[in-house]
Amino acid sequence: MQNHKKYPPTPSQTVGPFFTIGLSSTDAAGGLASPVTNEIAGEGEEIRIRGRVLDGNGDPVPDAMIEIWQADSKGSFTNCEFMGFARSETGAGPDHCFQFKTIKPAAASNLEAPYISVIVYMRGLLTQAYTRLYFSDEAEANSKDIVLSQLSEARRNTLLAKSQQAADGLSYEFDIRMQGDRETVFFSV
Amino acid sequence: MTSIDWSQHPPFIYPDYKSSVLRGPTQSMLDIGALYAKASAIRMGELSGSLTDRFVPGEADHDLIRNAQQGGAPLGERIVVSGRVLNQQGKPVPGVLIEIWQANSCGRYAHKVDQHDAPLDPNFRGVGRCLSDRDGSYRFYTIKPAAYPWKNHPNAWRPQHIHFSLIGQSIDSRLVTQMYFPGDPLLGFDPIFNATPGSAQERLIATLDLGITEADFALGYHFDIVIAGCRATGQEEKTAESRTATNAES
Numbered sequence: 001m002q003n004h005k006k007y008p009p010t011p012s013q014t015v016g017p018f019f020t021i022g023l024s025s026t027d028a029a030g031g032l033a034s035p036v037t038n039e040i041a042g043e044g045e046e047i048r049i050r051g052r053v054l055d056g057n058g059d060p061v062p063d064a065m066i067e068i069w070q071a072d073s074k075g076s077f078t079n080c081e082f083m084g085f086a087r088s089e090t091g092a093g094p095d096h097c098f099q100f101k102t103i104k105p106a107a108a109s110n111l112e113a114p115y116i117s118v119i120v121y122m123r124g125l126l127t128q129a130y131t132r133l134y135f136s137d138e139a140e141a142n143s144k145d146i147v148l149s150q151l152s153e154a155r156r157n158t159l160l161a162k163s164q165q166a167a168d169g170l171s172y173e174f175d176i177r178m179q180g181d182r183e184t185v186f187f188s189v
Numbered sequence: 190m191t192s193i194d195w196s197q198h199p200p201f202i203y204p205d206y207k208s209s210v211l212r213g214p215t216q217s218m219l220d221i222g223a224l225y226a227k228a229s230a231i232r233m234g235e236l237s238g239s240l241t242d243r244f245v246p247g248e249a250d251h252d253l254i255r256n257a258q259q260g261g262a263p264l265g266e267r268i269v270v271s272g273r274v275l276n277q278q279g280k281p282v283p284g285v286l287i288e289i290w291q292a293n294s295c296g297r298y299a300h301k302v303d304q305h306d307a308p309l310d311p312n313f314r315g316v317g318r319c320l321s322d323r324d325g326s327y328r329f330y331t332i333k334p335a336a337y338p339w340k341n342h343p344n345a346w347r348p349q350h351i352h353f354s355l356i357g358q359s360i361d362s363r364l365v366t367q368m369y370f371p372g373d374p375l376l377g378f379d380p381i382f383n384a385t386p387g388s389a390q391e392r393l394i395a396t397l398d399l400g401i402t403e404a405d406f407a408l409g410y411h412f413d414i415v416i417a418g419c420r421a422t423g424q425e426e427k428t429a430e431s432r433t434a435t436n437a438e439s
Contacts, residue, residue, distance in 0.1 A: 005277040007415045010392055011385045012198045013367040014206075016352065018300040022290025022316050023354055032256060032316045034288060035244040036356075056211035063302075069234060069360045077237035085240055085360070109231045117234050121365055124208030126199035126384050128365060130221075130235065146231070147224050179215050186214050187221040188193045189235040189361045 012127040017063055019121070020089055027092070036067075038088035042081075044073025044103035048171040049133070049161065052097055053090055053120065056179035060096040064122035065089050066176075068100060068133075071114075075106035104135070104170075113141035113148065120176060129186045133174050137163040151185065158184045193218065199384035206380040207341050235361045236418070241284030244356065246318035253289075253317045253331035263313035265294025265332035267407035270368070270395065273325040274355065275415050281325025282416060286356040289329060291315045296337030305337050330407065336375055348375035348382065355416055362418025369394045370410070 020027035025037040053064040065087060072082040084105070088098040105114045116133040134142055142148050148156050161174035177184050201213030225233055249256050254267055274282045292298050292315060295307040299314050313332060321327045336346050350367045357363070369376060371394055376382050385393060392415075401409025 007275060007277045007279050008197050008389065008392070009194065009277060009417045010364060010366055010414045011389045012365060013352075013381060013385070013393065015354075015365050016367075017302055018298040019290065019352065019354075021298060021300050021314065022288050022318075022352060031247065032250065032314055032318075034318070035246060035286075056215075061212065067360075067363070069238070071234060077232075077234055078239065080239075083243055084238065085243075085356075108234065108237075109228075111228050111231060115234070117360060119360065119363060122212060124206070124210075124212035125201065126203060126206065126209060126213070126381065127193070127201065128363060129201070129214055129218075130360075146228055147221065150224050151219075178212050183214060183216050186216070186218045187235075188218040189221050189233070 014123055014126050015065060015121045017123045019065060020091065023065060023087065024089055024092070025087075027089070034087070036085065036087045038086050038098075038100050040068075040070070040084055040086050040100070040102035042072050042084075042103045046169055047102060047104050048166070048169065049100040049102065049116070049174060050093070050097045050171065051161070051174035051176060052095070053122065053176045054178065054180075058180065060090070061122055061178075062091050062096045063089075064098070064120060066098040067119040067121075068102070068116050069119075070102065070116040071105040071108050073103055073106050075108040075114075077108065107141060111144070111146045113138050113145035115145075115147075118176070120178075130189050131176065131184050131186050132159055133161045133172070134159050135163065135172065136160045154182070155185050158182055196386055197389045199381075199386070203380065203384035206384055209384075236359050238359055240286075240356050240360070241282070241358050242320065244286045246286070246320065251317055251319035251327075251329050253313065253315065253329065255330070256317065257314035258312045261312050263293070263310050263332050265310075265313075265335075267330070268333050269328065269330055269401050269403060269407050269409040270351065270412055271326065271328040271401045271409065272395075272412040272414060274321040274327065274357070275325060275413060276362075277415060277417060281321070281323075282357055283321055283323045283325055285321040285325075285416070287319055287321060287327050288354040289317045289331075289351055291331065291351040292334040292337055294332050294335055296335035307335075307337065333370070341380060346375055346378070348373040348379050353414065355414060357416045357418055359418055362416040364414070364416050366414070367393065368412050371395065371397055
């Protein structure tokens with residue numbers, strides 16, 4: 001690939017324990033809330049995503065930040081009318097869950113299943129970690145997906161969000177395991 | 190190829206930084222570009238889209254000296270922090286949302302979890318935001334943060350620092366980092382700073398700059414930030430640039 005990276009990137013550093021004052025849309029007082037919220041609006045099927053971040057002891061992390069980025073309901077990442085980026089903190093909700101309200105993305109190509117890109121940040125994490133959320137109720141698309149089909153079943157399962165029909169509509173449960181037998185697959189992008 | 194360059198970024202697990210031990214991933218990361226190698230026509234979501242100029246901060250958000258005043262000025266040393274956001278080809282990146290947060294001049298964050306016994310400043314929140322402008326430049330007015338103790342090890346103190354978060358064109362450019370101050374004697378004792386590969390550490394330290402300094406008002410610090418995420422081909426890069434230019438004109 002033709003890349004002329006003359007300039008090395010500025011090194012990453014942890015978000016630390018106090019990031020919500022600067023990065024939350026709900027925690028910052030005095031009109032200084034972040035414009036990045038935990039909701040994505042657009043045409044399509046409305047869904048909710050919730051989950052926990054679990055550390056090496058299996059304990060939920062109360063001070064993690066999760067960001068998501070997704071295509072719209074037609075599978076486009078470049079729709080100017082659609083902002084497919086959002087952020088949520090595990091400290092904001094009950095049970096140390098992150099929570100998003102969004103719309104279900106469509107597959108971006110016929111070699112891919114629908115997915116949402118996920119970025120994990122927390123105190124103790126010096127460099128952000130990228131993963132992806134795929135939908136458990138898209139079994140056929142998942143079986144042909146260019147990423148999932150190259151993973152073992154155990155590894156693939158770490159990327160599947162479980163669908164649940166709740167009173168307030170379709171929701172998906174997606175726990176992120178930083179370590180352990182079922183450590184989530186993380187990607188270098 | 191992979192865009193995470195471990196010669197430039199701190200590792201997931203760095204035992205001197207205690208909380209990394211249970212929180213950093215242990216398995217090696219999968220190179221998602223390699224998984225897509227068979228389908229080079231597909232542009233992965235992580236490299237797609239345009240997040241620049243999409244999130245708009247308030248007009249005074251960049252001025253932390255004034256954006257939280259409640260009838261008085263914040264205490265401490267006023268400073269200006271300014272620089273440019275560049276990509277790895279050295280080109281300026283406009284429209285990047287830069288969000289910063291920091292402790293006050295006593296070493297205390299305006300955060301409920303911060304229990305350090307140092308005073309809060311009612312006129313200072315320590316939160317700021319701006320977009321990089323057409324030549325990638327940004328400028329914050331703030332108060333120099335103080336060092337503060339933390340629980341990582343006995344008598345542990347964080348060096349003075351400002352947290353930075355940047356959202357560039359696509360999510361592979363996402364960067365969260367910390368800016369340090371030149372000559373801080375605490376740097377050598379800080380496991381977060383020390384986790385950074387040695388040759389990369391100096392790029393986390395701002396430089397005192399009399400050109401940025403505003404006479405009779407505030408010392409200036411220069412801090413350029415290089416973000417990843419420029420793996421477009423030459424043609425794609427041109428298209429992205431003309432799109433940015435069109436956005437800026439409309």
